[in-house]
Amino acid sequence: MDYLLTEEQKMVKDLARKIAEEKIRPVAAKYDQSEEYPWEVINVIAEAGLFGLFIPEEYGGMANSVMNLCLATEELSRACGGIAVCYAASALGTFPIVLFGNEEQKRKYLPDLASGKKVAAFAVTEPEAGSDASAIKTTAKKEGDYYVLNGLKHFITNGGDAETYVVIAMTDKTKGARGASAFILEKGMPGFTFGKKEEKFGIRASSTRELIFTDCKVPKANLIAKEGMGFIATMRTFDMSRPGVAAQALGIAQGALDLAVKYAKERQQFGKSISSFQGIQWMIADMATEIEAARGLVYSTARMVDAGITGVSKESAMAKMYASDVAMKVSVDALQIFGGYGYMRDYPIEKYVRDAKITQIYEGTNQIQRNIIALQVIKEAAK
Amino acid sequence: MNIIVCIKQVPETTEVRINPETNTLIREGVKAIINPFDMYAIEESVRLKERFGGKITVISMGPPQADAALKEAISLGVDEGILLCDRAFAGSDTWATSYTLSGAIKLIGDYDLIICGKQASDGDTAQVGPGISAHLNIPQVTYVKKIEEVKDKTMRVERLMEEGFEIIETPLPAVLTVVKEINEPRLPSLKGMMRAKSAKITVWTQKELNLDPQNIGLCGSPTQVVKIFTPPQRSGGQILAGEVPEIAQKLVELLRSEIN
Numbered sequence: 221m222d223y224l225l226t227e228e229q230k231m232v233k234d235l236a237r238k239i240a241e242e243k244i245r246p247v248a249a250k251y252d253q254s255e256e257y258p259w260e261v262i263n264v265i266a267e268a269g270l271f272g273l274f275i276p277e278e279y280g281g282m283a284n285s286v287m288n289l290c291l292a293t294e295e296l297s298r299a300c301g302g303i304a305v306c307y308a309a310s311a312l313g314t315f316p317i318v319l320f321g322n323e324e325q326k327r328k329y330l331p332d333l334a335s336g337k338k339v340a341a342f343a344v345t346e347p348e349a350g351s352d353a354s355a356i357k358t359t360a361k362k363e364g365d366y367y368v369l370n371g372l373k374h375f376i377t378n379g380g381d382a383e384t385y386v387v388i389a390m391t392d393k394t395k396g397a398r399g400a401s402a403f404i405l406e407k408g409m410p411g412f413t414f415g416k417k418e419e420k421f422g423i424r425a426s427s428t429r430e431l432i433f434t435d436c437k438v439p440k441a442n443l444i445a446k447e448g449m450g451f452i453a454t455m456r457t458f459d460m461s462r463p464g465v466a467a468q469a470l471g472i473a474q475g476a477l478d479l480a481v482k483y484a485k486e487r488q489q490f491g492k493s494i495s496s497f498q499g500i501q502w503m504i505a506d507m508a509t510e511i512e513a514a515r516g517l518v519y520s521t522a523r524m525v526d527a528g529i530t531g532v533s534k535e536s537a538m539a540k541m542y543a544s545d546v547a548m549k550v551s552v553d554a555l556q557i558f559g560g561y562g563y564m565r566d567y568p569i570e571k572y573v574r575d576a577k578i579t580q581i582y583e584g585t586n587q588i589q590r591n592i593i594a595l596q597v598i599k600e601a602a603k
Numbered sequence: 604m605n606i607i608v609c610i611k612q613v614p615e616t617t618e619v620r621i622n623p624e625t626n627t628l629i630r631e632g633v634k635a636i637i638n639p640f641d642m643y644a645i646e647e648s649v650r651l652k653e654r655f656g657g658k659i660t661v662i663s664m665g666p667p668q669a670d671a672a673l674k675e676a677i678s679l680g681v682d683e684g685i686l687l688c689d690r691a692f693a694g695s696d697t698w699a700t701s702y703t704l705s706g707a708i709k710l711i712g713d714y715d716l717i718i719c720g721k722q723a724s725d726g727d728t729a730q731v732g733p734g735i736s737a738h739l740n741i742p743q744v745t746y747v748k749k750i751e752e753v754k755d756k757t758m759r760v761e762r763l764m765e766e767g768f769e770i771i772e773t774p775l776p777a778v779l780t781v782v783k784e785i786n787e788p789r790l791p792s793l794k795g796m797m798r799a800k801s802a803k804i805t806v807w808t809q810k811e812l813n814l815d816p817q818n819i820g821l822c823g824s825p826t827q828v829v830k831i832f833t834p835p836q837r838s839g840g841q842i843l844a845g846e847v848p849e850i851a852q853k854l855v856e857l858l859r860s861e862i863n
Contacts, residue, residue: 269793
């Protein structure tokens, strides 16, 4: 399939693949086991300049586009979905600043994020506020030149390892979702600490941690946009970042298929490669076709965002939902092709199943994505 | 510190196939890459530039498509690439190659250090680096595994030996050939790749270099390739059994019959 990529896009894809093959694949199992943050790889990605892909040039970024971010995330995920999400989650934490930050905030925070000197994180989820983001309990009370934050965020990707955090907190509880605001926090601010680090099923190279705010004083200059914009900033951020999660899922699916095809050609049973059996061939055909369909959806959505088309919630949700469902199915089938060996940790394929699962859950469960899609489709029909 | 790095484009394989009729490498269908040892030379030059500033020029002698190798070097942090490309250079052996490269180096003129990989993965001669130093009449240190100290006009390096290493101090300018122990080459950066894409590779022909026609290309190459072949695989052999004096006697007889 020719994806009609530009020279620049090909360059991004080639570079990310090189990093994936030479620097990520050899250490993927190590980080999966140790659950340590993969700084050695993050530094390579930073030196290569890939953290600049989601930041405008005037703030130190380069080749800033969602399509480029998707290509990079897809290629990195082929080798390890966990390491790739450390990268993609920094994009997630950066988008609110890029989209809604003022000039001063952009100048202060974006250059270090573009160079990869620092990574970012986005904190919305709380124990009682998962799919229902309007149930957020963390509060931000204005006191003079500061907002004082109290509360707890959990399941925060890059938590503890990121230096820059965008945190959603309620400035006015009485207004529900419209009372939420977004703040930029820095690691080390007084009253900002980290709690439990989660032990996970998959994407174990990435860190997932609690953020705790105890009378945490945040300068009012760190309020993004204005009070009450938190929910809108979150939704717009997810519109931008969901193609990235979709690309992560796509990369996991492709990586699993690559391994399964290689294995099927090598594995001999009944005196032949198992790839010569129709049962295996049909599985491979279905996997490859579903991956291409997902890729078409992901790339089209990314290109829409880059073209400046607004109102891409439906397409973003479709790309995220479909690609992650494909990743789950393909990785399970890939493991099936590996047979008993696939179930063993000595082989790399079981990790793809574990890494794929989260893509159906985070940045909005696939059930929430379906809500978004259905609402939009019904709304369009009413026009 | 101004550095010149000499690189070669080679086929990406460790199993070089040879056309038995023309005695030349079969390049068709094999991806061309920068000689792996030269990647260490490029990396070391970039590290020196990061420490001391200056300019890195990379040169290669080869066909027009070798400009891809020079562009890749630029993506890794090299400033400029020069391709020595002329039909008159074709068929050069290591003597003529090092003569031609040294001609280009003289034309560049302002340099403190020349770095080469220890050898090319296709020819495996390890002669071009030392050849350049001979043609330029400057010192050479081969198999460098570490640059210990750089002063204004001298440099102290560690040279990898079969057992341990040697520490050598050399005046500059000098030619170093480097081994893989010296560093871990970086990957290109997106910025570098974009710079490489728009970079213009300078091409120098015999016209610019104005070298002695008797010393370049096939006619300037003292090496005459008479025949290249893959040695036949050793077959079977024979194991003699019995008492030592008895088999010794038998062995002598067999050897005699082989000679006759």
